[in-house]
């Protein structure tokens with residue numbers, strides 16, 4: 001079985017503070033992971049490493065059977081699809097929706113003089129269509145609603161047919177209908193056997209799409225629990241990660257948590 005991610009003792013130290021602290025984590029083909037933890041727990045930092053955009057201060061990060069530090073990250077990055085707020089912020093004001101998806105083939109965020117094949121354009125269109133936003137292809141990305149933008153970003157992340165898909169808080173800022181629509185689409189992708197391995201970051205249990213198989217709980221850069229989702233999402237583990245007694249509900253593959261009633 002090949003390894004998608006193999007982190008051993010991964011630490012990231014900045015200004016004397018451990019943003020990640022000795023993280024051991026394995027992601028295998030076909031798995032769909034949720035990474036959860038409170039604000040500042042190190043989730044985005046973890047994805048920065050998983051996407052080959054940051055190196056650990058200590059420890060080793062294996063990505064798609066390569067080791068970070070011993071591989072050309074520019075060869076590695078097209079094999080990984082990433083959707084994050086930081087990446088979206090790099091998209092130029094006047095970029096069209098079609099170009100936002102198309103430029104992913106070159107690992108760029110703004111179209112310059114590259115020539116794209118008809119085949120690339122067809123693929124970009126098909127992805128926009130699959131995510132329900134193909135009618136917007138000639139609109140400026142900056143003119144879209146938050147929900148539309150999120151779907152365009154996921155289409156972009158899938159453009160290179162990646163082996164690993166990383167989504168950093170894909171449902172952040174969406175209204176209820178937008179969130180539910182996105183989670184349903186992500187749930188379909190999660191159940192698709194041909195879809196890449198997936199890692200989705202969130203700090204809301206309600207934003208976990210159905211069909212996700214594994215979970216990693218982070219607190220202050222350290223792993224609280226990791227493994228099959230039903231073993232990790234327990235009241236004890238979640239209360240520990242969020243430092244608050246929580247009461248957990250699970251219904252039809254979806255989760256919800258509220259503060260436990262004080263006795």
Ligand SMILES: Nc1ncnc2c1ncn2[C@@H]1O[C@H](COP(=O)(O)OP(=O)(O)O)[C@@H](O)[C@H]1O
Nearest residue numbers: 014015019037038039040041042043044045046
């Ligand atoms: N370059 C940096 N230098 C110092 N602290 C940082 C740096 N980048 C992030 N942090 C801090 O590290 C912690 C973890 O950040 P992050 O990975 O973004 O957390 P999360 O995505 O879980 O909210 C936060 O407290 C953040 O303020």
Ligand SMILES: [Mg+2]
Nearest residue numbers: 043044045168
């Ligand atoms: Mg974050």
